[in-house]
Each structure stands twice: as C-alpha cells, then as structure tokens.
Amino acid sequence: MDDGDEYVPVLIAGGSLVGLSASVFLGRLGIQHRVVERHAALSTHPRGRRNNMRTMELFRTAALEPEIRNAAGSLSHNRGILRVDTLHGEHREWLQTPISGRPPEADQCSTVRCDCSQSELEPVLLQGTRDLGGDVRFSTELVSFSQDSHGVDAVVRSADSGETRTVRADYLLAADGPRSPVRERLGIRQSGAGDLFHRVSITFRSRKLREVVGEERFILCYITDPSGEGLLQPVDNKEQWVFQLPWSPERGQTVEHLTDAQCAGHIRAAAGVRDLDVEITGKAPWRASERLADSYRDGRVFLIGDSAHEMPPTGAFGANTGIQDAHNLVWKIAAVLRGWAGHRLLDSYESERRPVAQATSAQAILRAPGEERSGYTARTSAGNSIFPMTVALGYRYVSAAVVGADAGAPTIPDRLLLSADPGTRAPHMWVTRNGAAVSTIDLYERSFVLFCGRPDWREAARTAAGRLNVPLDGYLIGSGAAYDLDTGGGPHWSTVHGTTPDGAVLVRPDGFVAWRTDSGPTGGAEELTGVLRRILGR
Incomplete structure (x- = not known):
C-alpha cells in the first residue's frame, strides 16, 4: 500500500559507513536528507579499522574526532603488522614496524590517523547525524526507483509494517555496497580483476590468548603455519579477537558447514596452544575484490563507496576512499541545491573521484607482496608501491571544477609535495x-x-x-x-x-x-x- 508521496532533497540508499558519512556531511551543510537501510540495526561485527589521516581531517572538521578517538581507545596504542609461524612459535617478523613517537603525517595534517573498527565508528556517525537532524531509517529497503530531468521517485518499503511509500528526491546516493542493487538497476557495468580471494571473519573470546601474544600490540598478525593459516586482529587487547580464516566457496565450502569446533581448532593451531580457551561468537564471510564501476553517475543518481569501487584490503584504502567520495560529492550537491552552482558542477564528481579509486586500487594490489597476501595472482600490476601517506593525501583532481590543474600529472604522485x-x-x-x-x-x-x-x-x-x-x-x-x-x-x-x-x-x-x-x-x-x-x- 502506498501512503502517498514524500519529498526530501537527498535520499541515501545504505546506512553503513559511507552512507552515514554522507549523512553527516549533508547535515553539517544544513541539507535535509533521508537514509534508508534494509538491515534492522548497525552491524556489530568488527571490520576495517584504519581511518587514514585525510579521513580523520574530515571527521575533525565535522566535529566528531573526539568521539571517534574515544571509541577507538582500546586500540590506541596498537601499531604495525606482525608475521609469525604460530603465535607461540619462535619466528616473528615485523612487516610494518611499529612507529613510536611523532607520526609522519603530523607536519602535513591537522590530525593523525586512527584505528577504529567500523563497528565502533558507525555508532558515532549515527549519533552525529541524528544530532544534526539526520533522518536515518533502519528496516527500510529501497525497492525501486525511476528518474526524470527534475528528480528521482523512489519506492521504499518498511520491513516492520510491509507498507511502501514513494519518496521524491532531487538526488539519490547509492551507498548500498559492492553488490549494489541501485548500480544493477542502472545497468552500470564494472571492470577489474574481480574476486581475488575469500575469507571468513570469525569473532571469538579468549582470555589466555593475551598471554600467548605477549606484550606486542599489533594491528594485524599473519599466521603462516598451514594448519593455522590466517590473520589475527585484536578487538580490545584483552579477550575479544577476530580471526580471518581462508575458505574457498568455489570448491563448495560454505559458512554453514564451518562448525564452531572447526573454527576453534584452527585458531588453536594458529596460536600453537592445543588447550587454548576459544569461544566462537560470530562468523561473517567476505571477499577481497578489485572492481571499478564504468560510470559513477546516471542522471540524478550517484554511486559512492563500495557501489562505485571495490579494492583489496592491503593499505586499508577502500573505506577511506568511499568516505572521501561522499565528501567530494556532498558539497557540490549542496551548492546546486542552494542555487550558487550549476548542474554541470556535478559532472566533476566522476571525473575527480573515479581516477582516484582506480589509482588507489592499483596501489592496494602493489602492496600485497609486502604483506604476502595470497590470492593476488589474478592480475599483475605495473608500477611502484607508493608510501601510504602519499596515497592518502597526495591524490589530485583534473576537472572543470579546477582551474589550472596539470592534466599530465599522475593522479597519485611518487612523493608527497x-x-x-x-x-x-x-x-x-x-x-x-x-x-x-x-x-x-x-x-x-x-x-x-x-x-x-x-x-x-x-x-x-x-x-x-x-x-x-x-x-x-x-x-x-x-x-x-x-x-x-x-x-x-x-x-x-x-x-x-x-x-x-x-x-x-x-x-x-x-x-x-x-x-x-x-x-x-x-x-x-x-x-x-x-x-x-x-x-x-x-
């Protein structure tokens, strides 16, 4: 049943990290909008945590930095990437050496990077956008949409009541993830290497593991022993952990057939401790992929975040790129809605952000050998791995929204200047x-x-x-x-x-x-x- 049309200047499909960031940025500019998210609540599963210095600058300007750093307090002293055969074994090697003292970006930025898991960051963003008057509706799905030269008609459905409504919006932002229904409905194709490898993210509790790990406070730890191969991440540095377990759905493996006992046995092998206490609390499959949408825009509909690009986890560039997509687009939409910019300004979103995603994804691929990530044989990338601070801060735009840009310069330079x-x-x-x-x-x-x-x-x-x-x-x-x-x-x-x-x-x-x-x-x-x-x- 349709209860009639409603109007909102901007409708955002997807209320996860990028959608909520877009909501915060719109709220800061005083632009009325609505976020619809099909899930009933935010995910509590710990996911990507590295918020680079550019992203933290944006959150600082949005007045959310103190809350984000408070949410990330348990990992505030964790640094570096470690590789071991088993956690109890003798072989230990730092792939990224922990940096102590003044971080390298301190002279270039208004703030510094922050390791805050997505499950801890999203509640801060949700509260932040609601404090600004943001309308975020969970258990609400974008069912269909159509557009004309003046706006978008979106049909949304409440999972709780089953009722549908038609929402009229000037613009629709698709922050609906890598399998984006909005992108699919628009018929926008993707290019890239596709799926690179699959993992199951296992959350678990173990009090004794802290003793096995010792005093080291790493961000990531690779385990290379075949019986316990995977990736360990601390959540609270005490008893909550995440283990990334390799799996192969192309061989018929399913998460449903992965028992808690199998997961616990694998984690014990990774630790090198047979009687380690392990309580499995959750499992979530994910894939590492490289894909780039052929277009970021169709009329009044824009792709942001994973709907526009997927990139491998090395370098932790993906979520940061998505947040910066939203920031690039939002001020332009606000300018058009307020009447001080013409619609042509919106063309610069794709011409600026798509090359950045393409160059950044290539850097993620190039960084893989340094972390000895498996599954990256789908494509051999040419070029040099660039210092991550340069990737985060040094990218450049060439578009009609910039006067005097050097069109011959690389999107990401070899060094930061x-x-x-x-x-x-x-x-x-x-x-x-x-x-x-x-x-x-x-x-x-x-x-x-x-x-x-x-x-x-x-x-x-x-x-x-x-x-x-x-x-x-x-x-x-x-x-x-x-x-x-x-x-x-x-x-x-x-x-x-x-x-x-x-x-x-x-x-x-x-x-x-x-x-x-x-x-x-x-x-x-x-x-x-x-x-x-x-x-x-x-």
Whole structure:
C-alpha cells in the first residue's frame, strides 16, 4: 500500500559507513536528507579499522574526532603488522614496524590517523547525524526507483509494517555496497580483476590468548603455519579477537558447514596452544575484490563507496576512499541545491573521484607482496608501491571544477609535495584566528576560502562573492595581529602555498585548491568572478 508521496532533497540508499558519512556531511551543510537501510540495526561485527589521516581531517572538521578517538581507545596504542609461524612459535617478523613517537603525517595534517573498527565508528556517525537532524531509517529497503530531468521517485518499503511509500528526491546516493542493487538497476557495468580471494571473519573470546601474544600490540598478525593459516586482529587487547580464516566457496565450502569446533581448532593451531580457551561468537564471510564501476553517475543518481569501487584490503584504502567520495560529492550537491552552482558542477564528481579509486586500487594490489597476501595472482600490476601517506593525501583532481590543474600529472604522485597546486589538497598550516589556534584545514567546509597577503585581494573576494551570491571567505594571512590569520613565527604562507606575497589561492569547500595566481589583485574582482563561474558551472 502506498501512503502517498514524500519529498526530501537527498535520499541515501545504505546506512553503513559511507552512507552515514554522507549523512553527516549533508547535515553539517544544513541539507535535509533521508537514509534508508534494509538491515534492522548497525552491524556489530568488527571490520576495517584504519581511518587514514585525510579521513580523520574530515571527521575533525565535522566535529566528531573526539568521539571517534574515544571509541577507538582500546586500540590506541596498537601499531604495525606482525608475521609469525604460530603465535607461540619462535619466528616473528615485523612487516610494518611499529612507529613510536611523532607520526609522519603530523607536519602535513591537522590530525593523525586512527584505528577504529567500523563497528565502533558507525555508532558515532549515527549519533552525529541524528544530532544534526539526520533522518536515518533502519528496516527500510529501497525497492525501486525511476528518474526524470527534475528528480528521482523512489519506492521504499518498511520491513516492520510491509507498507511502501514513494519518496521524491532531487538526488539519490547509492551507498548500498559492492553488490549494489541501485548500480544493477542502472545497468552500470564494472571492470577489474574481480574476486581475488575469500575469507571468513570469525569473532571469538579468549582470555589466555593475551598471554600467548605477549606484550606486542599489533594491528594485524599473519599466521603462516598451514594448519593455522590466517590473520589475527585484536578487538580490545584483552579477550575479544577476530580471526580471518581462508575458505574457498568455489570448491563448495560454505559458512554453514564451518562448525564452531572447526573454527576453534584452527585458531588453536594458529596460536600453537592445543588447550587454548576459544569461544566462537560470530562468523561473517567476505571477499577481497578489485572492481571499478564504468560510470559513477546516471542522471540524478550517484554511486559512492563500495557501489562505485571495490579494492583489496592491503593499505586499508577502500573505506577511506568511499568516505572521501561522499565528501567530494556532498558539497557540490549542496551548492546546486542552494542555487550558487550549476548542474554541470556535478559532472566533476566522476571525473575527480573515479581516477582516484582506480589509482588507489592499483596501489592496494602493489602492496600485497609486502604483506604476502595470497590470492593476488589474478592480475599483475605495473608500477611502484607508493608510501601510504602519499596515497592518502597526495591524490589530485583534473576537472572543470579546477582551474589550472596539470592534466599530465599522475593522479597519485611518487612523493608527497603539497604546495597548493590546483587540484591538490590544500596545505596544512597552524594559524591563530580570533585568539584560537586552528589549522587552515579546519576552515574548509561551508564556503570557498581565499588566502591572500594583500587587503585588496580580500576586498576582491567580497565583491565576487556578492556578485555571484557564493559563500566565499577572504582571509588576510601573515605574521602579526593585523592579519585575519596569524602565522606567528611559522613559514610564510605564500611559500607554503607555492605563490608570491602578492598572489592569492582559492580553496574549495572540500579543501582542494581550485585556483592560484602569482599576480596582484589588479582587476581581481573580475578575475575571481570569472574563475568562480568556471568552477561552479555557471
């Protein structure tokens, strides 16, 4: 039974990590939306946990960082990837050495990475979006949809009541996972190596395992002995653990036939302790795959997260890429809905994010030999493995929403050099604003930002913003109380941003450099107005 049409500007199909992140970002921008999730509640099964420094910058700007770090408290001191024959054995080798002290990204970012399991992160995001007025509906499935040039008509069904409703939305975001029904209904194909290997994620309790592991606080531990092969992950560093067990559904193996006794026996073999206490609490099959949607958009429907791309777990890039998809898209949708951007701006979502996913997935493949992951023989990748911080921070965009981007530069460079080149994430600087210390990264969310060292550039920004009715904050940046942003004794802003003291740098709401000039502001208002028109598709 259809109880009539409802309207919401943005409808999100899928209420897991990426869908909830999109909801938070929309809520921060004041855009009304609804999330529909077919499951009755969030998953409690521990899954991917590495939130890289770029993702944590986005959560910091969204005012969720303290809650996320609190949720991740039990793993806050875990570092590195270990490989052993058995946990009780003598062979121990660090594949990624634990880093102590100041993390390498500290000079480049407003914050640092955080290991927070998805099962702990999602409740923080859910509460965060609800605090912002987000409408998240569990046990609600997107049944079908159609679209026209003005919007999307989506039929949703409540699993509790069986009732259906038609929701009219300006845009539909598909965050409905790797087997995305939305992508399938659109007929969007995928390319890539496909399935690489399968695992069963087993959650279990064991108090004695802590004694076997010893004092080491790893993030991952590979066990190589054939009788106990797999991957161990701590959950609370005390008695809760996850073991990734190899399995082969192509040979007829099923999770239903994998008994608790078999799982416990495998874990005991991995530990090298026959009488280890093991209580199995859950099993969840998953696959490592490499797939990329041929298109990220069909009219007013957009793919984000796993519906757009799947990538292997090495490097922990997949979920981070999905969260950053959502962040890239949301400000553009908000700009169009608010009337200060044209619909052409939305074309830049695919042209910016799809190359990043493709390059990032290739890096995940290249990193596999370093962790001796099995199952990666489906494709041999050419190229060099790049430092993960460069993958996380160094990617660049080439699109109509960037003026002056180097179209010949690689999507991910070999080394990290953030110097405000158009299309790159703007550099981080600590500054003082209104007596408080902030990162320049903290300024990017609801408006464009223009950095300049001359008052007439700031005035040009005000003029251009008024002409176009575009949110644009012009900041005079330099050393001393006379500036809007005081750099104190730090490096000169123009050196950090690759321009001259007379120049200016325009940064988009997502923190990516939209345009840069070395010249002074003669005719600055007209030039800036023209640049904004190009970027915003007006």
